[in-house]
Amino acid sequence: MSTLEWYLWVAAALLGLACVRLxxxxxxxxxxxxxxxxxxxxxxxxxxxxxxxDPPDPVLHALVLTGIVITVAFTGxxxxxxxxxxxxxxxxxxxxxxxxxxxx
Amino acid sequence: xxxxxxxxxxxxxxxxxxxxxATALTARRRMGAVVSFLVxxxxxxxLWSRLGAPDVALAEAAIGTGVTGALFVxxxxxxxxxxxxxxxxxxxxxxxGARAGVSGALAAVLLGAGLGTAFAGAAGAGAAPGxxxxxxxxxxxxAGVEHPVSAVLLNFRSYDTLxxxxxxxxxxxxxxxxxxEERPRHPAPAARAATLVWFCRVMAPVLVLVAAWVxxxxxxxxxxxxxxxxVLAGALILMDTAGLxxxxxxxxxxxxxxxxxxxxxLVVAAGGLVAEGEWLALDPVWAGGLIVAVETLxxxxxxxxxxxxxxxxxxxxxxxx
Amino acid sequence: MTAGLLLELLxxxxxxAGTGFFTVGTLGLVxxxxxxxRLHALTKADNLGLxxxxxxxxxxxxxxxAAAKLLVxxxxxxxxxxxxxxxxxxxxxxxxxxxAADGPGxxxxxxxxxx
Numbered sequence: 001m002s003t004l005e006w007y008l009w010v011a012a013a014l015l016g017l018a019c020v021r022l023x024x025x026x027x028x029x030x031x032x033x034x035x036x037x038x039x040x041x042x043x044x045x046x047x048x049x050x051x052x053x054d055p056p057d058p059v060l061h062a063l064v065l066t067g068i069v070i071t072v073a074f075t076g077x078x079x080x081x082x083x084x085x086x087x088x089x090x091x092x093x094x095x096x097x098x099x100x101x102x103x104x
Numbered sequence: 105x106x107x108x109x110x111x112x113x114x115x116x117x118x119x120x121x122x123x124x125x126a127t128a129l130t131a132r133r134r135m136g137a138v139v140s141f142l143v144x145x146x147x148x149x150x151l152w153s154r155l156g157a158p159d160v161a162l163a164e165a166a167i168g169t170g171v172t173g174a175l176f177v178x179x180x181x182x183x184x185x186x187x188x189x190x191x192x193x194x195x196x197x198x199x200x201g202a203r204a205g206v207s208g209a210l211a212a213v214l215l216g217a218g219l220g221t222a223f224a225g226a227a228g229a230g231a232a233p234g235x236x237x238x239x240x241x242x243x244x245x246x247a248g249v250e251h252p253v254s255a256v257l258l259n260f261r262s263y264d265t266l267x268x269x270x271x272x273x274x275x276x277x278x279x280x281x282x283x284x285e286e287r288p289r290h291p292a293p294a295a296r297a298a299t300l301v302w303f304c305r306v307m308a309p310v311l312v313l314v315a316a317w318v319x320x321x322x323x324x325x326x327x328x329x330x331x332x333x334x335v336l337a338g339a340l341i342l343m344d345t346a347g348l349x350x351x352x353x354x355x356x357x358x359x360x361x362x363x364x365x366x367x368x369x370l371v372v373a374a375g376g377l378v379a380e381g382e383w384l385a386l387d388p389v390w391a392g393g394l395i396v397a398v399e400t401l402x403x404x405x406x407x408x409x410x411x412x413x414x415x416x417x418x419x420x421x422x423x424x425x
Numbered sequence: 426m427t428a429g430l431l432l433e434l435l436x437x438x439x440x441x442a443g444t445g446f447f448t449v450g451t452l453g454l455v456x457x458x459x460x461x462x463r464l465h466a467l468t469k470a471d472n473l474g475l476x477x478x479x480x481x482x483x484x485x486x487x488x489x490x491a492a493a494k495l496l497v498x499x500x501x502x503x504x505x506x507x508x509x510x511x512x513x514x515x516x517x518x519x520x521x522x523x524x525a526a527d528g529p530g531x532x533x534x535x536x537x538x539x540x
Contacts (some may be wrong), residue, residue: 003108016214016215020212030131033138033141047152049157058237059261066287070271076175080279081176082179083417303505310501
């Protein structure tokens with residue numbers, strides 16, 4: 001097995017684990033972590049393919065950088081929504097439940 | 105590198121990454137999952153370095169583990185207490201525990217095997233393994249910067265980068281839209297830790313300096329606007345943890361800082377339309393200077409954007425009224 | 426033995442010794458009973474381990490600039506870990522909701538969250 005093949009299998013393992021966990025977990029935080037891990041798996045595919053040439057393929061590296069930034073963006077949104085949902089669930093009778101305020 | 109038989113280092117690294125992911129995904133408590141996720145991030149950074157991707161390793165360490173880690177830890181440690189009842193097993197699968205666990209594991213194995221066969225088959229059948237490296241390196245003389253990844257990000261594929269910045273911007277809008285009416289900030293600790301304040305006073309300028317260095321290093325070696333923005337966000341988050349961070353009266357400043365980056369990018373893009381007839385075209389004579397200017401403002405905006413997402417996570421009640 | 430070979434050997438010995446200290450620190454993290462003893466093991470062993478690894482790499486660095494950057498990494502990591510250890514042992518680093526993070530699978534708290 002070559003290095004490239006090995007890392008493609010590692011990426012497949014990450015993707016398989018994370019996707020299954022994403023579907024089966026009940027806690028939204030664990031699901032967010034699963035999305036992050038699945039993202040890392042797909043990024044590993046790109047970086048492994050980029051490593052075939054020397055110097056490594058810069059277009060694939062740029063795509064991976066873009067992917068990392070987008071992952072942090074939607075993880076942040078997911079965590080804020082999670083926090084608001086938990087706060088709203090804890091105080092159901094209150095005004096100003098999640099997302100229900102004077103928007104900026 | 106792709107055709108050599110796999111070495112011991114690669115095997116161990118791959119196994120460590122899978123083990124870290126498995127630990128993060130099957131942890132019993134939220135805190136355990138988050139800490140394993142941080143460890144996984146460090147292992148991934150090592151993996152990217154092994155695969156010859158130092159920019160990606162920098163970005164993974166700064167953005168993927170640093171900022172995302174700060175967000176996760178904040179979400180886990182400052183949530184409303186009712187969300188974490190003591191005996192809860194948050195990752196528990198609904199339904200009969202053992203049966204669901206086995207079917208989940210089986211599904212994971214099948215999915216992983218299927219994907220692995222598909223990937224390995226596609227890579228082996230391969231198109232010419234050169235990818236786009238040759239084309240990029242052949243155009244470096246008109247790129248304006250000397251580092252290929254920066255050239256791709258900010259010149260050849262700057263459309264992707266523009267959209268990525270807009271995605272970050274939309275994320276900031278989404279989180280600030282959930283803030284609703286003014287809520288009190290999470291209360292500062294009664295005795296503000298003098299050690300932390302001292303540390304922040306010493307470290308924040310150092311971090312800003314490091315951010316500036318990473319930004320300007322992106323021209324001819326690994327670095328760039330995104331990694332620099334993440335280090336800047338780290339400095340701002342540190343200041344916020346020490347109680348010295350941006351407050352309600354800095355609102356206007358934050359909004360301006362948030363907007364300058366995408367605005368400058370759009371101006372340069374439109375300028376390309378006017379000057380060269382093509383959206384985002386960069387005249388090789390001006391390319392270097394324009395790229396540096398846009399990168400600087402982008403780094404500032406990215407840093408502020410990531411900080412605002414972190415701050416939005418913290419605003420809200422800690423204890424019930 | 427040429428100087429180059431000697432230098433490489435010394436660098437390898439330092440890096441291995443550094444990782445040895447990291448291993449000991451991790452062993453302490455896993456085996457010690459409560460927060461403060463674990464912090465004690467971690468900060469001391471890990472800082473020393475990092476220092477040895479950095480020194481080993483400095484011997485192999487190509488230029489003075491690269492060597493200086495490696496040393497800066499060590500000098501930044503030391504106050505960071507010291508401050509974090511101080512804050513955690515004060516109990517100020519975790520939320521007032523009192524869920525001080527347990528280590529992997531240990532039973533009691535042993536008063537680690539206390540003031």
